Amino acid sequence: MRFFLALLILFVFSAAHAKEYLFVEINGVISGYTEKYIEQSLKKAVDADGVLVIKLDTPGGVLDSTRKIVQIILESDTPVVTFVSPQGARAGSAGTFITLASHYAAMTEGSNIGAAHPVNVTGQNIEGELGKKIENDTVAFIRSIAEKRGRNLDISVQMVTNSLSLTSQEALEAGIIDAVVNSDDELIALLAEKYGEQTSRTYLEPTVLQRVAFFLSDPNILMLLLFIGIGAIFLEFKMPGTFVFAGIGACAILLFLMGINIIPVNWLGLLLIIAGFALIIAEVFIPSFGLLTLGAVVSLGFGMYLLFSREGNVGISVSWGMIMGVLVTVLFVVGLIGRLLVRDFLSKPTTGAEGMIGEAGTVTSWNGNSGKVFVHGEIWNAESESVFDKNDKVRIIEIKGMVIKVERSE
Numbered sequence: 001m002r003f004f005l006a007l008l009i010l011f012v013f014s015a016a017h018a019k020e021y022l023f024v025e026i027n028g029v030i031s032g033y034t035e036k037y038i039e040q041s042l043k044k045a046v047d048a049d050g051v052l053v054i055k056l057d058t059p060g061g062v063l064d065s066t067r068k069i070v071q072i073i074l075e076s077d078t079p080v081v082t083f084v085s086p087q088g089a090r091a092g093s094a095g096t097f098i099t100l101a102s103h104y105a106a107m108t109e110g111s112n113i114g115a116a117h118p119v120n121v122t123g124q125n126i127e128g129e130l131g132k133k134i135e136n137d138t139v140a141f142i143r144s145i146a147e148k149r150g151r152n153l154d155i156s157v158q159m160v161t162n163s164l165s166l167t168s169q170e171a172l173e174a175g176i177i178d179a180v181v182n183s184d185d186e187l188i189a190l191l192a193e194k195y196g197e198q199t200s201r202t203y204l205e206p207t208v209l210q211r212v213a214f215f216l217s218d219p220n221i222l223m224l225l226l227f228i229g230i231g232a233i234f235l236e237f238k239m240p241g242t243f244v245f246a247g248i249g250a251c252a253i254l255l256f257l258m259g260i261n262i263i264p265v266n267w268l269g270l271l272l273i274i275a276g277f278a279l280i281i282a283e284v285f286i287p288s289f290g291l292l293t294l295g296a297v298v299s300l301g302f303g304m305y306l307l308f309s310r311e312g313n314v315g316i317s318v319s320w321g322m323i324m325g326v327l328v329t330v331l332f333v334v335g336l337i338g339r340l341l342v343r344d345f346l347s348k349p350t351t352g353a354e355g356m357i358g359e360a361g362t363v364t365s366w367n368g369n370s371g372k373v374f375v376h377g378e379i380w381n382a383e384s385e386s387v388f389d390k391n392d393k394v395r396i397i398e399i400k401g402m403v404i405k406v407e408r409s410e
Contacts, residue, residue, distance in 0.1 A: 019196040020050035021188060023203045029316055030061020030094040031262045033213035035068050041204050046078045051195050053081045053187070054102070060093030060315015062263065067141070070101040074148060079103045079195050083187055084111045084168070092116075093315025096159055100145045104194065105177040106187055107168035113176065114165035115315065116142065135161065151176055216259035219308050220322045227326060229253035230277050266310040272303030276330075283334060293334050297327055356396050360409055363392045373406060380404045 024041045026034055038054065045052035073080045082102035084091045087110040091099045096116045099105045107113065116138070138160050146156040152175040158164040171177045181187045188198050206214065215221060232249030239245065276299035283292040304323045308316040361375030366388040373382040373394060381403045388394065388408070398405035 019198065020045075020048045020200045020202065021053055021191070021198050022048065022050050023053045023055060023184065023201065025055045025203075027057050028059075028214055029217040029219065029263055030058055030066050030069070030098070031213070031217045032062070032065050033210055033217065033262060034061065035065045035072075037206055037210055038069055039072055042072060042076060042078065042080065044204065045080075046076075049078075051079045051081060051191060053083055053184075053191075054098070055083050055085045056091055056095055056098065057085065057089035058092060058095040058315075059090065059317070060095065062316075063094065066094040066097050070097050070141075070145060073098070073101045073103075074145070076103075081106065081187070081191060083181075083184075084108060084113060085184075087111065087182060092165075095315075097142060097145060099177065100142065100149060100151050100156060103149070104179075104191065106179040106181055106190070107171060107177050108182050109168055109180060111168045112165055113168075113171050114159040115163045116159045213262055216255060217262045219263065219316055219318045222256055222259040222263070223304060223307065223318050223322055223326070225252045225256040225259065226273065229256060230274075234277075234281070263308060263316060264310060265308060266306050269303045269306035269309070272299045272306065274303075276300035276303060280330065280334060293331070296334075297330065300330060301327055356399065356404070359396050361394050361396060361404075361406065363388045363390055363394060365390060366392075373404065375404075382406050 022041065022045045024037065026038070041054075042052050080102050081104040082091070082099045084095070084099060084105075084107040087108040089108065089111045091107075091111070091113040093116045096113055099107075099113060139157055142156050142160050143153060145151070146153050155164065155166070155174045155176055159166075166174060166176065168177070168180045172180050179187070179190055181190065184201075188201070192198060229249045229252035232245040232252060236243070236245035236249060276296045279292045279296035279299060283296065286292065301323060304318045304326065307318060356376060359375055361373040361380070361382075363382075364372045364374050364379060366372075368387070369385065370381070370383050371388065373380050373396075375396065382394070382405070383400075383403055384394070384406050386408055393409040394406035395409040396404050397407050
């Protein structure tokens with residue numbers, strides 16, 4: 001009897017601790033839409049009396065949104081697990097705060113965490129009293145999180161003060177995370193010991209609006225949209241009438257404007273990019289032997305580098321691959337246009353009297369060393385050292401005023 005009673009108690013105890021695990025994927029920049037998505041997902045986990053698992057891969061994000069996400073997690077009685085995944089993922093800058101704030105933190109092999117130092121609008125460390133104030137505030141923020149979750153205080157602070165970045169194994173040994181696993185199944189096996197066995201596993205999906213917002217929160221996508229928009233509008237001016245390029249350019253610019261409402265931009269960077277395009281256009285109409293092109297490349301390069309470097313953004317930037325790709329493309333296009341202009345300049349005239357040199361004509365009458373030649377629908381006075389008969393074929397070799405010099409055409 002006692003045996004069956006023990007089994008019944010064990011069954012009830014296990015059933016009470018069995019949990020539904022809800023997974024959400026956060027890839028890309030942390031923004032206001034990310035905050036709302038995590039908040040909605042956590043409500044679903046609360047309603048299901050389950051566990052929310054955030055699969056995280058982010059370079060950083062907007063600090064205000066990060067603070068709100070951290071507040072949501074810290075105030076939650078429902079367990080929130082952050083899993084830096086897949087292998088090779090990162091919890092950079094803003095992602096560091098979210099990972100540390102979670103009830104349980106895990107990372108895959110090959111992933112990294114850290115580099116959460118605040119920067120100014122030029123992407124450099126903030127100097128002076130303002131820099132100390134912002135850094136102290138950020139240090140206090142990460143210290144409060146580490147103290148709340150029992151993480152390594154010294155290492156957590158160094159992630160802000162020294163931009164320290166750790167591999168998953170280093171983070172585990174330093175007491176920053178709780179486990180290193182490489183799959184959802186491995187993670188669930190560990191969580192079962194802490195929060196209860198899995199009854200079901202649900203992978204939550206964002207809405208269409210959230211998908212669009214996540215897509216537009218990628219700095220590289222926004223940079224590409226801006227270049228497509230400006231390029232298409234320029235082509236519309238060069239080839240007016242179809243409105244195809246105008247439509248493409250307008251759509252790209254509108255999407256870019258939507259994106260910069262998700263990720264704030266540094267207006268200095270945007271002005272430098274526009275100035276770079278203006279210099280490229282000027283190069284086409286004002287030959288400068290490459291000086292304007294050089295200025296355009298410098299302006300575009302600095303503009304792209306600074307575009308998302310501003311206070312409130314942490315870890316958000318256009319990738320170096322995108323910057324180099326754009327600059328190489330600009331140089332290629334300008335070089336191609338320059339080559340065409342040089343070829344056009346060196347080529348023989350194709351209009352007017354000069355363009356007639358080398359053209360073939362037919363003798364209509366001839367007497368001695370002069371006569372009449374029909375060419376290009378007109379009859380010209382002609383001279384030659386040769387003697388021709390009517391209907392002979394000749395070729396123009398020189399033009400002297402209104403008289404052409406010809407020779408026999410083979």
